[in-house]
Amino acid sequence: MKLNFSFLLLLISFNFYCQTGYIKGYFIDNAGTRVECFINGSFLDFNPSEIEYKLTLESKTETIDINQMREYGDNSEYRFVRYEIMIDEFRTGKIGTDKALYYVKKKVFLRELVTGKANLYSYNDSGSMKFFFSVNGSDTPIQLEYKLYSFEGVVSQNNNYKQQLFNNLKGENISQDTFNKLE
Numbered sequence: 001m002k003l004n005f006s007f008l009l010l011l012i013s014f015n016f017y018c019q020t021g022y023i024k025g026y027f028i029d030n031a032g033t034r035v036e037c038f039i040n041g042s043f044l045d046f047n048p049s050e051i052e053y054k055l056t057l058e059s060k061t062e063t064i065d066i067n068q069m070r071e072y073g074d075n076s077e078y079r080f081v082r083y084e085i086m087i088d089e090f091r092t093g094k095i096g097t098d099k100a101l102y103y104v105k106k107k108v109f110l111r112e113l114v115t116g117k118a119n120l121y122s123y124n125d126s127g128s129m130k131f132f133f134s135v136n137g138s139d140t141p142i143q144l145e146y147k148l149y150s151f152e153g154v155v156s157q158n159n160n161y162k163q164q165l166f167n168n169l170k171g172e173n174i175s176q177d178t179f180n181k182l183e
Helices: 002-018 160-172 176-180
Strands: 022-029 034-040 050-054 062-065 069-073 079-088 103-114 118-125 128-135 147-151 154-158
Touching: 022 050, 079 128, 128 160, 160 176
Parallel strands: none
Antiparallel strands: 022 034, 022 069, 034 050, 050 062, 069 079, 079 103, 103 118, 118 128, 147 154
């Protein structure tokens, strides 16, 4: 009986986990056409290269990829914009062997976190979080440099993101000390 109850509980948990809700949202295709739809909610946690959507909740699931759309979101909290950026693919949280970041050019969706004179974006690829910024409407966001690395057995941090932000925002009455305190 105890085994059956455990199996039933596992089955119910798995069923809830597998059910992904569709939320009201939109995407903008390459021609600039905005399509109102329902987006699979699991595509709002990470930065995928494709999304699943339905035109109505009763319609069949369709897929659209990064080469076919330039933006998607949920009309309020989430907005993902396509960019071709330089990104360091080293996993956040791992410890490297040197301080340097090694960039590759990649087409990705970045989630807009803050917009204004300076914009802040995030990129989350299976739990590896990276942040990007742009200032005064520049076209291509730049990765904020952060990396854990080990040198002669001592773990250190490349915290160059503080200097990047200071250099780009120093005319905004923000002190160097404010940037040094960022984490």
